[in-house]
Amino acid sequence: MIWTKLVFGGLGRRGLEAAVAGIVLSIVIAILATSMMIVEGARDALRRTEQNDRPDVVQVKGRFNRALFETPRSGNLPPVMLPVYEPLIDPAELAAAVGAGTIVPRQSFLRNVVSGDTFLNIYVFGIQPDRERQVSSFSLARGRFLRDDDGAVTMIDQASAAALAIDVGGAFPVRKADGGDLYLTVVGILDRLELRGAPPRTAETPVLARDLPTVSTGAFVTLKTSEAIFGRETLTDALVTAPSAADVPALVGAIREAFRLEPGIFVTERYEQFRRKVQDFALTLALFALVGSATALLAGSFAANLLHDVYAERRSQYAILIALGFSPRRGLAPGIAFGLAMALSGTIAGGVLAITMAPRQFAMPSLMADLGTIEPRLNWAIAGVAIIVAIAAVVLGMIPIGLHLLRRPVASTLSGNG
Secondary structure (H helix, E strand, C coil): CHHHHHHHCCCHHHHHHHHHHHHHHHHHHHHHHHHHHHHHHHHHHHHHHHHHHCCCEEEEECCEEEEEECCCCCCCCCCEEEEEECCCECHHHHHHHHCCCEEEEEEEEEEEEEECCEEEEEEEEEECHHHHCCCCEEEEEEECCCCCCCCCEEEEEHHHHHHHCCCCCCEEEEECCCCCEEEEEEEEEEEEEECCCCCECCCCCCCCCCCCCECCCCEEEEHHHHHHHHCCCCECEEEEECCCHHHHHHHHHHHHHHCCCCCCCEEEECHHHHHHHHHHHHHHHHHHHHHHHHHHHHHHHHHHHHHHHHHHHCHHHHHHHHHCCCCHHHHCHHHHHHHHHHHHHHHHHHHHHHHHHCCCCECCCCCCCCCCCECCCCCHHHHHHHHHHHHHHHHHHHHHHHHHHHHCCHHHHHHCCC
16 A cells, blocks of 8 residues: 555646646557558568569570470371470579579470370479479369479379369370370379469460460479470479569579570569569658657657656655665655556557557558558557557656756755755
8 A cells, every 4th residue: 555655646736747648658659559550561461462473583484486296196187386485494504693592493395185085285394393382372172292202293283184084093195205105193183273484375275264364274293204204404494583572683684694695585573563563652651650650759758758747746755765765776666666557558548549540451552552451460569669669758757857866965855956
């Protein structure tokens, strides 16, 4: 009971000022927490956009040309012209050019596959499974995913499996470069496939997504197996992941320099397009954070000034405790406890106000970036900053009084003579 009286007693006419300081502190916390919640939600939208657009991924591909393909050995169908990549990319030259970047190599080519008494065109993608999953999205319906050490096995999508009338455990032949056939055993069926940098859909093939201009189906084999089918190690295309998005311009320059004498190799990057897309959004976000921080700073200084007046009024009370034999630390303990109580109550009230008043979702103004709606997010970092700001306001209000009591004689404080 005595500590309660020491902490909250003696407010006198400053009680109203203490209440106003608490209200202002709550408003400061509410403004700061709301602005930080909006900023965090906007940053989350930027992260989602960057994850979808992947500006750190650079595509390197050979010329997309047409080549004469032999029809299946059964039947009397004439030869057909099918679009294929030309395997122009030397893996060693590409590795030397990218440096610290990560290469996702591919051998992408079309093959005629016999299915009963007919045949169909099917894309075969030679990949490194572990690296390919870092840039492309796969969803298995049944079976298993490819492994880097697999042999003559494949993973196909549901549309291709239906066209071939095949399931997990079945096998189908693929014509190799030497004229022989390699039978691929199906180990997995995909129900969803988002292949980043897929070839354009220019041939009649099974499709999962009919509205896409790019290939959405195919048979996936390991790069070792595709080299056996293709009869060469050179790549048709590859994706290169830069260490960071900001490294893309230098990486693109290095790749173009390495293949400057090969006009059939093209380098495509999305970094500049992504940067232009989100630049005004990032500027708007920075301005919003600056305005919110400035508002919280001004209101916080006002709350600290009010608390200083409250502490100044109770200066004699703290001096009496020190004069009675309490150490300066114990003499100032009631003031510290009062400040912590103010900070805690202000933080709680401000947090509740921020959660209640913050919009559930809204569109951040932007000229070019279409990032969808922003959902303000509250996390432990925001709560920690709010607590630190509240404590800082209390400390700034109390420091002058504490220095006054520690540096000057207690008698002068009690006499009121400065």
